[in-house]
Amino acid sequence: MTGTGLRERIGEDNIFYADNRLFQSTELALARAWSLVRAGPPVSARPAAPGSEPVEALTSLTADDLVSRRFLRFGHQHAMREALWLLSELLKHTDATRPHPLFLQDRDGRFYGKITVDRILRELASAREDTEQSLPAESGPLQARLRSNFTSPIRNVAITGMPTLERDAGLVAVLAFFAENDFAVAPVVDGDGRLAGTIDAAAVLGALTEALDGPSGKEEA
Amino acid sequence: MTESAALPRARDLMSERFLVVLETGTVGDVARAFSRGSPGTRPGVAFATDTQGRLVGMLTPAFLLRAILSVWAPRRFSIRTDLAATEEDLAALVRDRFALPIHDIMLRGMAEVEPDDPLSRLLRLSGEDRADCFPVVDNGTPVGAVYVNDVALAAAQLALRPEDQGIAL
Numbered sequence: 001m002t003g004t005g006l007r008e009r010i011g012e013d014n015i016f017y018a019d020n021r022l023f024q025s026t027e028l029a030l031a032r033a034w035s036l037v038r039a040g041p042p043v044s045a046r047p048a049a050p051g052s053e054p055v056e057a058l059t060s061l062t063a064d065d066l067v068s069r070r071f072l073r074f075g076h077q078h079a080m081r082e083a084l085w086l087l088s089e090l091l092k093h094t095d096a097t098r099p100h101p102l103f104l105q106d107r108d109g110r111f112y113g114k115i116t117v118d119r120i121l122r123e124l125a126s127a128r129e130d131t132e133q134s135l136p137a138e139s140g141p142l143q144a145r146l147r148s149n150f151t152s153p154i155r156n157v158a159i160t161g162m163p164t165l166e167r168d169a170g171l172v173a174v175l176a177f178f179a180e181n182d183f184a185v186a187p188v189v190d191g192d193g194r195l196a197g198t199i200d201a202a203a204v205l206g207a208l209t210e211a212l213d214g215p216s217g218k219e220e221a
Numbered sequence: 222m223t224e225s226a227a228l229p230r231a232r233d234l235m236s237e238r239f240l241v242v243l244e245t246g247t248v249g250d251v252a253r254a255f256s257r258g259s260p261g262t263r264p265g266v267a268f269a270t271d272t273q274g275r276l277v278g279m280l281t282p283a284f285l286l287r288a289i290l291s292v293w294a295p296r297r298f299s300i301r302t303d304l305a306a307t308e309e310d311l312a313a314l315v316r317d318r319f320a321l322p323i324h325d326i327m328l329r330g331m332a333e334v335e336p337d338d339p340l341s342r343l344l345r346l347s348g349e350d351r352a353d354c355f356p357v358v359d360n361g362t363p364v365g366a367v368y369v370n371d372v373a374l375a376a377a378q379l380a381l382r383p384e385d386q387g388i389a390l
Contacts, residue, residue: 081381081385082387084373084376084377084380084381085377085381085385085386085387087373087377088373088374088377088378088381091370091371091373091374092374095260095261095265096236096368096370096371096374097236097238097263097264097265097266097354097366097368097370098265098370099283099353099370100370117347117369117370117372117373118347118348118350118351118352118369119348120373121344121347121348121369121372121373121376122347122348122349123348124344124376124380125344125345125348126348135341135342135344135345136341137228137339137341138228139226139227139228139379142228142340142341142344142379143379143380146376146379146380147380150380150385171311172311175290175311178283178286178287178290179287179290179291182287183283184281184282184283184353200282201282201283201286201287202255202256202263202265202282202283202286204286205252205255205256205282205285205286205289206255206256208252208286208289208315209249209252209253209255209256210256212312212315212316212319213253
């Protein structure tokens with residue numbers, strides 16, 4: 001299917017929106033998931049211009065300097081099985097030491113919210129009322145428990161109404177976002193309300209450190 | 222994984238990508254250590270220990286950033302309306318916070334796991350604790366880090382069958 005030229009015809013960097021409009025394609029979804037994950041290295045903080053003062057380098061940063069475009073968008077109508085599968089594919093190709101929430105979009109491709117890994121795991125591990133509540137300690141029963149929640153809609157555990165950043169937000173707005181919200185990753189949206197990238201708190205911390213210590217990364221005495 | 226296979230344990234999932242820092246070290250030391258090296262090789266967590274090497278606290282980059290900004294945040298509205306003040310205040314604030322000892326801001330009382338803890342316990346903790354990572358301790362000393370993402374990957378390997386691949390529309 002990927003040899004038919006369909007991927008080129010779709011022409012959108014948006015797997016599920018594109019698939020929704022056309023047809024179901026597991027192969028295409030996977031291929032495009034991988035292509036998004038491999039879309040290039042995350043954009044790190046812009047290096048300070050030679051001769052610029054550290055404080056100047058710090059305050060001239062914007063959200064766009066810190067944004068990464070290595071993220072996946074996921075339709076909010078899906079179920080836990082698909083979320084687990086997509087997350088597992090993402091984690092095979094990205095740094096597992098960093099938080100990777102799955103950001104959600106509505107059927108028009110607009111930002112809807114997110115599901116976090118802990119919420120996915122909590123929902124998958126949850127017991128129905130008529131079954132043993134504690135988690136099985138053997139692989140077979142545990143597998144059955146996890147699979148019993150595969151059809152739960154992800155919307156049930158989605159975090160919605162989230163604040164977002166715009167691409168041209170200045171550093172003050174970015175810092176205020178992380179100060180006000182207990183998020184490890186901030187969603188950045190474009191003018192149409194579509195997810196345009198993400199900012200990892202680690203990237204912001206790195207930018208602060210680099211700006212204060214200077215572009216050479218020298219530590220203060 | 223077949224139904225008869227043993228569940229993975231913390232020792233099977235734990236990563237060596239973590240920092241160990243003395244609780245008396247500075248916030249700036251940890252911030253710099255988190256930022257050192259290429260993005261794909263940086264640790265995602267720092268475990269703070271006492272002088273005996275016993276685990277006493279934990280820091281992730283997101284937690285550290287929030288802790289650094291927490292003093293500044295209540296003044297954000299006045300700062301936002303005065304950009305000149307922002308530059309001065311922001312740099313001064315971050316420098317001040319970088320000089321603080323780690324034990325002033327670190328996360329305490331986090332869930333810990335032992336090397337033999339099975340996936341079922343890791344799953345339960347992951348769903349309860351909202352943490353990105355759990356320290357693996359042996360006699361009180363951190364010996365590894367289990368990232369929640371690795372718990373998710375292990376859960377996927379256990380639960381997903383070949384026919385479960387892909388997205389249904």
